[in-house]
Amino acid sequence: MPEATDAPVIMGNVPGSYALSVFRERHPVLVRQVRDALPYSLDRLRALDRLLDEVVRDVMEPLDGSAHDHAAWARWGQGRFGGRWVDVPFLWGESYFYRKLLEATGYFGDGPWRGVDPFGPVKQAELRSAAVDDELTALDHAATLPEHEQAAGVLLGSLWGNRADLSHAITASGGRDRVTDLVVDDSALLWSLLRDRPPGKVCLVADNAGRELLPDLVLIDHLLDRGLAAEVVLHVKPYPYFVSDATPADVAESLRRLAAAPGQAGKVGGRLWRAMGAGRLALRAHPFSCAPLPYSDMPDDLRGDFASASLTITKGDLNYRRLAGDRFWPPATPFAEVTAYFPGPVVALRTLKSDVLVGVGERELAALDATGSPWRTTGTHAMIQGRA
Numbered sequence: 001m002p003e004a005t006d007a008p009v010i011m012g013n014v015p016g017s018y019a020l021s022v023f024r025e026r027h028p029v030l031v032r033q034v035r036d037a038l039p040y041s042l043d044r045l046r047a048l049d050r051l052l053d054e055v056v057r058d059v060m061e062p063l064d065g066s067a068h069d070h071a072a073w074a075r076w077g078q079g080r081f082g083g084r085w086v087d088v089p090f091l092w093g094e095s096y097f098y099r100k101l102l103e104a105t106g107y108f109g110d111g112p113w114r115g116v117d118p119f120g121p122v123k124q125a126e127l128r129s130a131a132v133d134d135e136l137t138a139l140d141h142a143a144t145l146p147e148h149e150q151a152a153g154v155l156l157g158s159l160w161g162n163r164a165d166l167s168h169a170i171t172a173s174g175g176r177d178r179v180t181d182l183v184v185d186d187s188a189l190l191w192s193l194l195r196d197r198p199p200g201k202v203c204l205v206a207d208n209a210g211r212e213l214l215p216d217l218v219l220i221d222h223l224l225d226r227g228l229a230a231e232v233v234l235h236v237k238p239y240p241y242f243v244s245d246a247t248p249a250d251v252a253e254s255l256r257r258l259a260a261a262p263g264q265a266g267k268v269g270g271r272l273w274r275a276m277g278a279g280r281l282a283l284r285a286h287p288f289s290c291a292p293l294p295y296s297d298m299p300d301d302l303r304g305d306f307a308s309a310s311l312t313i314t315k316g317d318l319n320y321r322r323l324a325g326d327r328f329w330p331p332a333t334p335f336a337e338v339t340a341y342f343p344g345p346v347v348a349l350r351t352l353k354s355d356v357l358v359g360v361g362e363r364e365l366a367a368l369d370a371t372g373s374p375w376r377t378t379g380t381h382a383m384i385q386g387r388a
């Protein structure tokens, strides 16, 4: 087996790769969708058109010198500007794309579009959808299940919510049907980290808003309500990112949605609302959450936060890439090895949407590959993967 540190960084330019398809296909479509999502003024439309042109021509331009974080991006992107978008590490290039998208919409500017979430319409539509009504109603039945099934249900709800599919999990079966699609299942470790010690601080590093954040909040309520956590710190992005990533405004909207719902969902919302006011649930939006860097590069204050937690739960594919490192690891590389730098127990809940993979043995890998389905990148499979 090659040394783990030899694992190649995932670049954007490998022909036929998933990463290349994101740059070539997904990003131009996203710019067009954002362009049509809100009644942008002519200057914003022109800026979006310039970004589209830049992405299609495939020449990476620096951020405007007036941008508040221009210096940071100039440092991170040294030697990359003027070159092709696809010739940079996948994680870096994607992150920079979303930063430039916000620049084009005027999110950080002095004009009227300052602070307007370009993905707001998509997020709002999802939060208001009938599917969310159904998912929240399903909590009433889930509350009647035996305790261990409720615990399994809230965990799987949060996990599969990463595919924006809460309905798969909080069901009469407590979500057991979804267990078959778990590539790794360290849920026993997660529960033992919570149950076998006095309740401490749990950090939950959120991913998407809407149909992922709602079941994340249900999981947080379960931890607080059952005395499995003394306090929870919910980490979200300080500004819109990767389309649907949760921001503080999204947490507020989700809590309002929960609190206004009838039945069990309303009770969960009410408890979380009070927990927020009492300091048992804290919200953190650290700038590093939108940095184009792996967690191994995290700053000291963030490291200190995770170090003081009895458990950190990370959500989603992007957080997994940042946690493990966005590399083509030999899949059997132990998770504990690639996360040895992390300052405390950590469990990743992730549906698989990109090529990064560790902790999967050769035989399991062969069996999954034999199915012929693109199981590594399409969100059909998931993992609960951790280390104490």
Ligand SMILES: O=P(O)(O)OC[C@H]1O[C@](O)(CO)[C@@H](O)[C@@H]1O
Residues within 6 Å of the ligand: 022, 094, 162, 207, 208, 242, 315, 316, 317, 318, 319, 321, 351, 353, 354
């Ligand atoms: O919302 P998640 O689970 O973090 O997934 C984001 C994923 O979507 C992509 O941006 C594009 O499919 C991946 O590169 C990324 O890992």
